[in-house]
Amino acid sequence: MNNQIGVxxxxxxxxxxxxxxxxxxxxLLYARNKQVxxxxxxxxxxxxxTLPTRIKAISDLEEICxxxxxxxxxxxxxxxxxxxxxxxxxxxxxHIVIHGVKGFALRDEQNRNYQITPHEGFPVRTMSEVLKSETNVIRIGCLSGPNLSKELLKxxxxxxxxxxAYDEVIVTAQNLLNQNKFKLYRSQHLKxxxxxGALKNIVAIASGMINGQNLGKNLESIVxxxxxxxxxxxxxxxxxxxDAFLGLAGIGDLIATxxxxxxxxYSFGYTIGQSDNIARALDETRDLVEGIGTTEIIFNYIRKANLTCPVIHMVYDVIFNKMEVQTAVDHIYAHNTTFDVDFL
Ligand SMILES: NC(=O)C1=CN([C@@H]2O[C@H](COP(=O)(O)OP(=O)(O)OC[C@H]3O[C@@H](n4cnc5c(N)ncnc54)[C@H](OP(=O)(O)O)[C@@H]3O)[C@@H](O)[C@H]2O)C=CC1
Ligand SMILES: O=C(CO)COP(=O)(O)O
Known part of the structure; x- marks a missing residue:
């Protein structure tokens, strides 16, 4: 092995x-397409x-590993x-493997309908759980935060x-990535x-919907x-x-996205909000929108776990039940208001 870092x-x-x-x-940057x-x-x-000349691309998975x-x-x-x-x-x-993926993998990959039996619990694996079960890598990390790629590239x-869970992973990542104007904070809370990182995408879609419909900053803040x-x-x-939800990888990324x-x-939600045409928004989306799959998975989970989550419910109904945004917003108003902060 040499001292190049693989991406x-x-x-x-x-x-x-x-x-x-x-x-x-x-x-060494891996692109699966050789032409790329x-x-x-x-x-x-x-x-x-424009990329620094220190970045070399490669299309051979074995070689990069x-x-x-x-x-x-x-x-x-x-x-x-x-x-x-x-x-x-x-x-x-x-190997040390660090992922930056903000989504879930289904536990049962055949079960594309996301059906969950009552006692199954959380139906998904996080990426570190996938790595643990599919490979013999031990030292695994997750890089997550308000990191809109266009801003990083600028x-x-x-x-x-x-x-x-491993200090070596944290120290290695910090040594490799810390620089003027980009710093890594540490966390022991991998999962x-x-x-x-996955859940904030659902809220970002909701916020986009609210803004696409011009429903105002008050409602955006509530959402x-x-x-x-x-x-x-x-x-x-x-x-x-x-802890993980209250730092940069939680509230920080939630604000950014x-x-x-x-x-x-956000922009997927915004497009829906503007047109109230989910079929068109889905059809026109060329970009990766991790929050769509996460909404479907998590909605099924909160139903089985009996959790009251009006924002997630709203996003689910718009995307999967083709409900208009204005109607789906009613989920937020359908509950008796109790304590504002009922979760700490
Ligand atoms: N963009 C952002 O601002 C941020 C994104 N993230 C997260 O990072 C993850 C990736 O997002 P992003 O880079 O934006 O997505 P993009 O759609 O921009 O790129 C995905 C890349 O993954 C490649 N790819 C897909 N499948 C494979 C595979 N099996 N083997 C090798 N390469 C593969 C694609 O290759 P090909 O072109 O050949 O299809 C493509 O180059 C997501 O989970 C996202 O939430 C996290 C922080 C910020
Ligand atoms: O997670 C991100 C920034 O931190 C990127 O968000 P999007 O996938 O919505 O572009």
Missing amino acids: IGSGNFGTAISVLLAHNTGV SETINRTHSHMGW QRCSVLFIAIPSFEFPNLARAMSPFLTPQ RLPAASVIAS GTEIA ITKGLREMLIIGQSLDIAP STAKSSRN
Whole structure:
């Protein structure tokens, strides 16, 4: 192995991580499409961004695993189990693997209907759980925070969280990524950090819907605040400490994605809000919107777990029951108001 750091996934976030890493180290960036890696190496640019020459692209999964003992992964959650299985023969307990994925993988991948039997509990695996079950990697981490990739690629100031049960993972990530205007905070709450990153996408869709309909800043604030409450009570139901939800990877990322037009989850919700035409919004979306699958999974979970989550209910009804946004907003007003803060 050499001292290059591997990044798997050459989309928006993988490219942004590569550029941040290249400030401190050489980077091997894996693009599964050979033409893409050849173009990156020839032009030193990708998706319209000029890349530092310290980034070399590669399309051989075995080679990147052999050459890099530290690997970052940034691909869509629904592809993650396939990738983990493909990497498995090339990974060893010496590797450190850090993912930046904000979504879930179904426990039973055949069960695309997300049907959950009453005693099944949480129906999904986080990406660290996928890595643990599909590979023999031990030292696993999650990088999560308010990290809109376009802002990172423009080198605007940002910060993030590295969560892991292993100090080596945290220190390695901090040494590799810390730089002027980008800092990593540490967390021991790996699963909580992963869950917070996935759940905030649902709230970002809700906030986009509210703004697309011009329903005002008051309602936007209610949706974001009550959305955070729903993230926390889902966490509580899974015995997850609130810490992960209250820091940068929770409320920090929630603010970024629920207010930024450059968030794909927010802008998906915004498009729906503007047209109230879910079929068209789904049809027109070319970008990855992790929150759609997460909404379907989590809605089924909160129903079975008997949790009251009006914001998630609202998003579910608009996307999956084709309800108009104005009508779905009623979920937020359908409950007797009790204590404002009922979750701490
Ligand atoms: N963009 C952002 O601002 C941030 C995104 N994230 C999270 O990072 C994850 C990835 O998002 P993002 O980079 O934006 O998504 P993009 O859609 O921009 O890119 C996804 C990349 O993953 C690649 N890919 C898909 N499947 C595989 C596979 N099996 N093996 C190897 N490569 C694969 C795609 O390759 P191909 O082009 O060949 O299809 C593509 O390059 C998501 O979970 C997202 O929530 C986290 C923080 C910020
Ligand atoms: O998680 C993100 C920024 O932190 C990216 O959000 P989107 O996937 O909605 O673009």
